[in-house]
Amino acid sequence: MRKGRYSKYIRPLLYIIDLLIILFLSYTFLTQEIIDVFFIVFFWIVLSIILSFYEVYRFTKIIKIISLLTRQIIIFLLVLLSFFYFRNDQIASSSIFSFFTLLFITLNLWRIFLYVIFKKYRLITGSNYKKVVILGHNESTNRLRRFFNEAPEFGYRDLGFFTDQDVKGKLGGVHSVFDFIIENEIDEVY
Known part of the structure; x- marks a missing residue:
């Protein structure tokens, strides 16, 4: 962090x-x-x-x-x-x-x-933001990502999502999230 x-x-x-x-x-x-x-x-x-x-x-x-x-x-x-x-x-x-x-x-x-x-x-x-990543891929997480990306005034920067599903655009599997959090100084995980 x-x-x-x-x-x-x-x-x-x-x-x-x-x-x-x-x-x-x-x-x-x-x-x-x-x-x-x-x-x-x-x-x-x-x-x-x-x-x-x-x-x-x-x-x-x-x-x-x-x-x-x-x-x-x-x-x-x-x-x-x-x-x-x-x-x-x-x-x-x-x-x-x-x-x-x-x-x-x-x-x-x-x-x-x-x-x-x-x-x-x-x-x-563009400062005073929290870097966030999302675990999982479903309708709820998609809504959350839209919120982060469409409302920058709340100060969240969505860096992507992790899932074990075979979907386009994921950052990796759930097992790789911890390394990503440390390497990229992530503030919050959803």
Whole structure:
């Protein structure tokens, strides 16, 4: 497998930027108590893990990203309202509304911007792609190959397929796939 890729830094970067946005907005609209801000960030992190909020991949559609964010924000709202209620904190409803509205808009714009940038980057530069091979030859694998070849914006580069069937265009038999993976630094096998 290839080394020196930057994809592993994307999710931590998302976390950091999201948390900075939450820190800024919570300090501005909800509370200036450091312990409260700490709990707000803590709740966001715990919810994001439980709800798999950051489990977004290059093939994830934008509507799914918005759906994940909407679910995360709604549950986050309920948790924070409960937190402030049990602490008897008096926060104006207009401040809470402003916080969640701006949080929703900002995170959506940030995510959509990043989504579009990555797709454009892959198309323009031809980089930030994963080299893939496919095991087998049937209608399902043919559909998968068409997807890889017809949707380059998702960042997959199909190098071919392996099968023990006697078909035209195969890279080799299944027994030769491991050597090919190592020699060609394949990222994913389907």
